[in-house]
Amino acid sequence: MPVxxxxxxxxxxxxxxxxxxxxxxxxxxxxxxxxxxxDGLSDVGACRLCLMEIEGTSKLLxxxxxxxxxxxxVRTDTDKLKRYRRTIIELLAAEGNHQCAVCVVNNNCExxxxxxxxxxxxxxxQYLFPKKELDATHPDYIxxxxxxxLCTRCVRVCHEVEGAHVWDIANRGIxxxxxxxxxxxxxxxxSCTSCGKCVLVCPVGAxxxxxxxxxxxEKHRAFLPYIMTARTKQEWIARAIEED
Amino acid sequence: MTIEELEERAASEQQRQAEFKKRVxxxxxxxxxxxxxxxxxxxxxAQVKERNLAKEVEVVETGCMGLCGSGPLVRVAPDETMYKxxxxxxxxQIFDEHVVGGKPVAAYAVDPKMPxxxxxxxxxxxxxxxxxxxxxxxxMAAGGYEALARALTEMKxxxxxxxxxxxxxxxxxxxxxxxxxxxxxxxxAQGDQKYVVCNADEGDPGAFMDRSVLEGDPxxxxxxMAIAGYAxxxxxxxxxxxxxxxxxxxxxxxxxxQAERAGLLGNRIMDSALSFRIDLRIGAGAFxxxxxxxxxxxxxxxxxxxxxRPPYPSEKGLWGMPTLINNVETYANIAxxxxxxxxxxxxxxxxxxxxxxxxxxxxxxxxTGLIEVPMGVPLREIIEEIGGxxxxxxxxxxxxxxxxxxxxxxxxxxxxxxxxxSLQLVGSIMGSGGMIVMDSTSNMxxxxxxxxxxxVDESCGKCVPCRSGTxxxALLLEKIRSGQATPDDLALLEELxxxxxxxxxxxxxxxAPNPVLSTLRFFRKEYVDLLxxxxxxxxxxx
Amino acid sequence: xxxxxxxxxxxxxxxxxxxxxxxxxxxxxxxxxxLIEVLHSAQSIFGYLENDLMVYIARALRLPLSRVxxxxxxxxxxxxxxxxxxxxxxxxxxxxxxxxxxxIQNAVAKRCGVSFGETTADGAVSLVSARCIGSCGLAPVAxxxxxxxGKLSVDGAVERVGQWIAEPEQVSS
Numbered sequence: 001m002p003v004x005x006x007x008x009x010x011x012x013x014x015x016x017x018x019x020x021x022x023x024x025x026x027x028x029x030x031x032x033x034x035x036x037x038x039d040g041l042s043d044v045g046a047c048r049l050c051l052m053e054i055e056g057t058s059k060l061l062x063x064x065x066x067x068x069x070x071x072x073x074v075r076t077d078t079d080k081l082k083r084y085r086r087t088i089i090e091l092l093a094a095e096g097n098h099q100c101a102v103c104v105v106n107n108n109c110e111x112x113x114x115x116x117x118x119x120x121x122x123x124x125x126q127y128l129f130p131k132k133e134l135d136a137t138h139p140d141y142i143x144x145x146x147x148x149x150l151c152t153r154c155v156r157v158c159h160e161v162e163g164a165h166v167w168d169i170a171n172r173g174i175x176x177x178x179x180x181x182x183x184x185x186x187x188x189x190x191s192c193t194s195c196g197k198c199v200l201v202c203p204v205g206a207x208x209x210x211x212x213x214x215x216x217x218e219k220h221r222a223f224l225p226y227i228m229t230a231r232t233k234q235e236w237i238a239r240a241i242e243e244d
Numbered sequence: 245m246t247i248e249e250l251e252e253r254a255a256s257e258q259q260r261q262a263e264f265k266k267r268v269x270x271x272x273x274x275x276x277x278x279x280x281x282x283x284x285x286x287x288x289x290a291q292v293k294e295r296n297l298a299k300e301v302e303v304v305e306t307g308c309m310g311l312c313g314s315g316p317l318v319r320v321a322p323d324e325t326m327y328k329x330x331x332x333x334x335x336x337q338i339f340d341e342h343v344v345g346g347k348p349v350a351a352y353a354v355d356p357k358m359p360x361x362x363x364x365x366x367x368x369x370x371x372x373x374x375x376x377x378x379x380x381x382x383x384m385a386a387g388g389y390e391a392l393a394r395a396l397t398e399m400k401x402x403x404x405x406x407x408x409x410x411x412x413x414x415x416x417x418x419x420x421x422x423x424x425x426x427x428x429x430x431x432x433a434q435g436d437q438k439y440v441v442c443n444a445d446e447g448d449p450g451a452f453m454d455r456s457v458l459e460g461d462p463x464x465x466x467x468x469m470a471i472a473g474y475a476x477x478x479x480x481x482x483x484x485x486x487x488x489x490x491x492x493x494x495x496x497x498x499x500x501x502q503a504e505r506a507g508l509l510g511n512r513i514m515d516s517a518l519s520f521r522i523d524l525r526i527g528a529g530a531f532x533x534x535x536x537x538x539x540x541x542x543x544x545x546x547x548x549x550x551x552x553r554p555p556y557p558s559e560k561g562l563w564g565m566p567t568l569i570n571n572v573e574t575y576a577n578i579a580x581x582x583x584x585x586x587x588x589x590x591x592x593x594x595x596x597x598x599x600x601x602x603x604x605x606x607x608x609x610x611x612t613g614l615i616e617v618p619m620g621v622p623l624r625e626i627i628e629e630i631g632g633x634x635x636x637x638x639x640x641x642x643x644x645x646x647x648x649x650x651x652x653x654x655x656x657x658x659x660x661x662x663x664x665x666s667l668q669l670v671g672s673i674m675g676s677g678g679m680i681v682m683d684s685t686s687n688m689x690x691x692x693x694x695x696x697x698x699x700v701d702e703s704c705g706k707c708v709p710c711r712s713g714t715x716x717x718a719l720l721l722e723k724i725r726s727g728q729a730t731p732d733d734l735a736l737l738e739e740l741x742x743x744x745x746x747x748x749x750x751x752x753x754x755x756a757p758n759p760v761l762s763t764l765r766f767f768r769k770e771y772v773d774l775l776x777x778x779x780x781x782x783x784x785x786x
Numbered sequence: 787x788x789x790x791x792x793x794x795x796x797x798x799x800x801x802x803x804x805x806x807x808x809x810x811x812x813x814x815x816x817x818x819x820x821l822i823e824v825l826h827s828a829q830s831i832f833g834y835l836e837n838d839l840m841v842y843i844a845r846a847l848r849l850p851l852s853r854v855x856x857x858x859x860x861x862x863x864x865x866x867x868x869x870x871x872x873x874x875x876x877x878x879x880x881x882x883x884x885x886x887x888x889x890i891q892n893a894v895a896k897r898c899g900v901s902f903g904e905t906t907a908d909g910a911v912s913l914v915s916a917r918c919i920g921s922c923g924l925a926p927v928a929x930x931x932x933x934x935x936g937k938l939s940v941d942g943a944v945e946r947v948g949q950w951i952a953e954p955e956q957v958s959s
Contacts, residue, residue: 045749047707047708048748061552083743084743088747091712091713092712125712125740126719128715164850168855169705170856170860171705171859172530172702172703172704172859173703173714174703174705174712175705181850181851183855183859191851278934279921313924447917448918449878449880449917452918487826488863488919525822525823526822528861529864530861542822544819545817545821545823546819548860606879606880606881607880607881608884612922678880680880691883691884698917
């Protein structure tokens with residue numbers, strides 16, 4: 001496959017046609033913030049944090065699901081993009097109930113890190129304070145939908161890697177929610193294998209292990225690419241669900 | 245069926261119709277049915293039976309006749325007298341005096357010289373309200389399937405595409421993408437199977453163009469799709485239609501069955517090599533499914549959540565195969581283009597936007613209903629002449645086009661020609677054709693709030709800007725409306741609108757802020773008047 | 787709704803309505819991508835989509851439960867709860883809105899004590915808002931059970947709903 005050369009933020013880079021611009025940027029140590037993307041899972045382009053400007057295109061495109069072409073001029077660090085990223089984090093902060101000080105993943109939270117990174121100092125948007133219940137019916141894990149950012153990583157890992165498809169999204173728009181099976185208590189789900197992958201991939205403190213207290217829970221996500229590589233090499237059947 | 249057989253069936257139907265002394269056509273499209281057209285038809289049928297006139301008088305149920313605000317509508321042929329507001333009493337009188345007596349009833353008659361009729365140019369709607377939508381023969385007698393026959397026997401697929409390209413037809417769903425170009429991309433795309441999809445998920449609240457076409461002349465759409473199938477090399481078609489349109493669904497089902505029986509759909513159409521089937525897929529109440537990638541996911545039985553493009557459906561569509569998606573009105577334009585030639589079509593409208601456009605005219609206007617005008621006609625002509633102006637005592641304030649994705653056009657732009665580019669220039673869009681008129685009594689902040697609530701409700705929730713941003717915009721609008729907002733809030737509102745527009749994943753989110761941005765552009769004072777002064781922090785004394 | 791004629795081979799569930807549903811499922815060869823069509827069919831047979839019914843469909847189409855639940859709650863046409871004996875469907879299309887449908891919405895919701903999209907606790911009235919029923923000339927419009935009421939006034943709407951709430955519980959029209 002031919003190598004494609006182009007520039008990101010003025011830096012000349014090269015990569016394969018089949019690699020997303022996000023992958024190529026990472027290979028060249030160019031940081032592009034992401035939230036819904038996770039190595040090993042399919043990309044959905046939903047969080048809009050990795051949006052970039054491409055010369056000659058009026059629309060902003062997500063780096064995770066856009067592929068390079070020769071001599072493309074990509075920018076990911078313009079003032080406009082930085083402002084938009086901050087607003088996205090601001091919208092997420094206002095959408096759920098995020099109280100870092102009392103959260104088990106405090107200091108290990110991707111949303112928190114992103115907020116630092118984009119310089120979110122205060123939230124101008126109106127807090128929605130949704131009333132959501134915490135589900136601790138599973139013997140090992142807890143889902144706290146108050147902290148969910150709807151990145152759908154859990155939905156994808158459960159379908160694409162574990163193959164159980166316990167999780168899916170119910171409702172739509174601002175009422176979207178992650179549900180187990182028939183929107184039933186997680187502990188009563190017959191399809192859940194209790195593998196815990198969803199807990200590990202969750203970027204925030206929405207899916208957590210029982211027994212962890214404030215700031216105690218660290219998540220390890222590096223296992224995923226290995227599993228996926230193992231599968232592809234052995235040609236196990238893993239059908240990526242196109243999305244969600 | 246061969247061409248000769250088609251011509252024969254058309255001729256015999258024309259002959260049959262000519263044998264009746266009088267034909268009474270009643271509109272039984274949704275608008276007229278909701279004001280009692282069913283009873284009127286029942287009365288006519290009873291009268292024919294009672295007076296034993298079955299050989300002289302034919303009672304026909306048709307699709308939309310256009311003047312929906314004055315329904316039920318009845319037309320008496322062959323003298324083409326049209327009646328409005330026909331209740332049972334009027335129906336009785338019309339039957340007695342006109343159908344039997346031969347003297348038109350002046351009291352209910354519509355003036356055929358009124359600009360509402362004379363200023364329209366009917367291409368898509370030429371048969372709407374004139375033929376029995378449930379009989380394939382009626383369609384054939386009006387030239388139906390002639391274009392398909394010609395395409396199959398006289399033209400190569402490339403020639404069909406070239407004809408559509410030369411006609412300059414642009415997508416009538418709103419964005420105005422050149423139809424011929426889309427077709428040729430699908431034709432060239434590689435795939436074992438290709439699909440042709442008709443987007444009949446008309447979700448704009450206040451638009452009923454597509455429904456009227458499907459209710460009034462369903463065969464025209466099937467014919468357009470079959471021609472598209474021939475041109476692109478597809479063998480399977482889907483019509484994705486809203487569940488809210490039960491009559492259109494019924495009539496489409498009937499039409500598909502009839503066309504299959506006549507050998508105009510299915511295997512080896514008209515003894516050619518073309519095989520093309522059409523199936524219906526019923527939507528279930530989600531505006532976002534009008535977006536093409538969401539529509540495809542819905543056809544595949546999934547949540548209608550859009551995905552990033554590229555890849556475009558023309559390369560990777562239904563089940564990963566090349567898929568052509570056009571809307572109802574676009575397909576309805578195909579047969580006339582093939583029948584009359586691209587030059588005929590291109591001569592109408594403007595050079596960049598040829599042809600005609602159907603609009604659903606509603607709101608604070610005298611003649612509400614369905615109209616078809618050449619592209620480029622000044623807005624003033626639509627509002628003042630065809631629409632008859634705003635109700636007495638009020639003045640025109642703005643026309644809203646494009647529904648929740650569009651914007652409003654204020655009085656100072658009344659002379660704007662209605663075409664894709666001009667509407668975009670003033671911050672609105674052509675959209676699918678909903679046109680809501682607002683008069684001096686309408687409050688523009690309320691209108692913006694109405695559309696934003698709609699977008700909040702219809703957002704699929706996948707991407708953050710649309711899911712959460714539209715909600716914040718709606719909250720800010722409510723704050724402004726209730727007189728609690730400061731200039732800071734207005735600044736935040738504008739910032740969020742631009743951000744949601746630029747960063748959302750699909751067309752719904754990208755266009756959701758348009759009603760706010762457009763009313764801010766032309767009616768900013770209405771917003772500013774509602775603001776309270778900025779709060780200033782004054783420390784209390786200790 | 788008329789139950790299907792009794793036959794020798796009853797459905798194992800004891801509810802023969804499932805046989806009608808099975809026919810739809812068979813027509814689509816139990817394909818998962820026919821989910822929406824099957825849900826449409828199930829709703830028209832059973833009136834609404836009960837949890838057990840959705841589980842039945844998920845098993846028949848070999849789909850994950852949460853997928854079926856997710857699809858059913860995404861589309862507003864599907865009801866997961868039984869409908870009221872009467873339905874007040876208010877058009878909230880643009881034309882109706884411009885002509886004052888919002889005032890009707892607020893007044894009717896207040897009279898019933900529930901918001902649109904819900905059913906009163908006694909199951910008497912379901913309030914539904916629709917997006918343009920295409921009778922824009924008659925705006926504001928509501929569909930009261932199967933009757934289209936055009937040029938509706940706030941008082942008129944509240945009165946009609948009031949009658950439904952007041953009427954005794956047994957008969958459904």
